[in-house]
Amino acid sequence: MSSNDFISIVVTGAAGQIGYSLVFNIIRGDMFGTEQKVRVVLMDIEPMLEGLKGLKMEIEDSCYPLVQEIVITSDPKTAFTNVDYAVLVGGMPRKEGMQRVDLLRANAAIFKVQGKALNDYAKKTVKVLVVANPANTNALIALLNAPNIPPENFSCLTRLDHNRAKAQIAMKANVNVKDVHNIIVWGNHSLTIYPDTRCGYINLPTGKATIANVIKNEAWLQGDFVSTVQVRGAAVISARKLSSAASAAKAITDHMHDWALGTPEGEYVSMGVHSDGSYGVPVGVIFSYPVTIKNGVYSIVQGLPIDQYTREKIDLTTKELVEEKESATKILAEM
CATH class of the missing domain: 3.40.50.720 (NAD(P)-binding Rossmann-like Domain)
Structure with a gap:
């Protein structure tokens, strides 16, 4: 450019x-x-x-x-x-x-x-x-x-969910947000979106460490952390009496910056993109995946491990998106 x-x-x-x-x-x-x-x-x-x-x-x-x-x-x-x-x-x-x-x-x-x-x-x-x-x-x-x-x-836009997840991890681990990497949010920007920390890591003075090894609280990572991210938008509205604005604008800026200028080597971010069938998600829905970006072209990160808990979360949000697509298709046919 x-x-x-x-x-x-x-x-x-x-x-x-x-x-x-x-x-x-x-x-x-x-x-x-x-x-x-x-x-x-x-x-x-x-x-x-x-x-x-x-x-x-x-x-x-x-x-x-x-x-x-x-x-x-x-x-x-x-x-x-x-x-x-x-x-x-x-x-x-x-x-x-x-x-x-x-x-x-x-x-x-x-x-x-x-x-x-x-x-x-x-x-x-x-x-x-x-x-x-x-x-x-x-x-x-x-x-x-x-x-x-x-x-x-x-x-x-699922970058706001991504940023929210990153912030929660940084606060829990008592580190700067710039040291938290490769969090993923999967699926639909709704209450079914799934923030996933399994592949993420934190940069410490002693070197890289997985998020799980730093926080050492699996119950929190699969419980309160997930629900906090999922309902964060509603929590902002409850407190502020208005929806997220500056944080949404920042997430939009992050999303477009990375799409235009690329992601750092080894770094992936979350984007809602047209599914190509990766991770068992049907082709033809817009699904939030981990991506890397180079020269304005994103690539869905492949080969990440999917455990049973993550599979269930991905399937749940996929089901919601497929139902929404079916509803939208009917609505468009009626127009």
Whole structure:
């Protein structure tokens, strides 16, 4: 990626809390590097455009030198034309009394439109990250409506779950988060997501040690640790009365940074990607796997040991994703 050329990124739902944090991460250089110029397209529904005008003013007043252009729009064609990256944050939030299938139906219409817009107007090399929930299946809906873009160019955000898991391990082990490596989150960004520490390690002054050997508490690693990560989003809402915003923006930034610039040698991260059948997960769902990334291309880490406990957790989250896919397929057929 040449520092002399600008890259174009669209953020949908940009007038929301996540968008507000995310855009400054992008223009500061946290996402694509401190030399990479960016054209940022901020998309939202028409009633939110006035708020985006204020955000554009703030960006201008911040004098970030990487900013090539800031565009605000509610029009999909304007938003998606010739973009290199798309971060789809905007979606219908779950409301009180709403079942998951209701949420799927509401979002299917949104992501069908956005998938078609990506297909018609974006570069065929565009890399797409879906954040809005249910993220895995929303990403699948977008993918199914963009037949001219490779399936491997669509992903969903599970990096927030990954980061949450990493933070919990660092606190329990009393180490810095930078010393915790190769945690995995498997599956669906939902209450069934499974944070797995078996292949992870911690850098200590004495050298590398497995997480299990540092923490020495299997009951916690398979119990409270897992449940804490699974319900962390709800815990943030309960405490803050608002959903995760800055931490979600940081996770989006981490995800796109690694997808664009690669992962360090020997390091893997978690991404929701189009399943190729690895680890017994059916082809055709968006599933969170451990991946390594080089030259903008991710590879699912192969050959990791899967014990019975992990197999059960993977099967549970897979079952949920297959059911969601079936529901989404029916909903799309009715449209």
